[in-house]
Amino acid sequence: MTFAPLSTGEPSRVGRLRAYGNAICVPVAALFLESILAERAVKAALAPTMEAAE
Numbered sequence: 278m279t280f281a282p283l284s285t286g287e288p289s290r291v292g293r294l295r296a297y298g299n300a301i302c303v304p305v306a307a308l309f310l311e312s313i314l315a316e317r318a319v320k321a322a323l324a325p326t327m328e329a330a331e
Contacts, residue, residue, distance in 0.1 A: 287293075
C-alpha cells in the first residue's frame with residue numbers, strides 16, 4: 278500500500294484537498310518555511326568546511 282492521499286483515483290480525494298487547504302495556518306506555515314530556509318543557509322555555509330574535512 279502506498280501513501281498518496283491526493284493522487285487521482287483515491288477515495289474522498291476532493292474532500293481531503295478541501296480539508297488540507299483549510300488547514301493551513303499562515304503564521305505556522307511562515308515559521309515552518311523560515312526554519313527550512315535557515316537550515317538550508319546553515320548547510321550551504323558549512324558545505325565548504327565539510328568538503329575540506331573529507
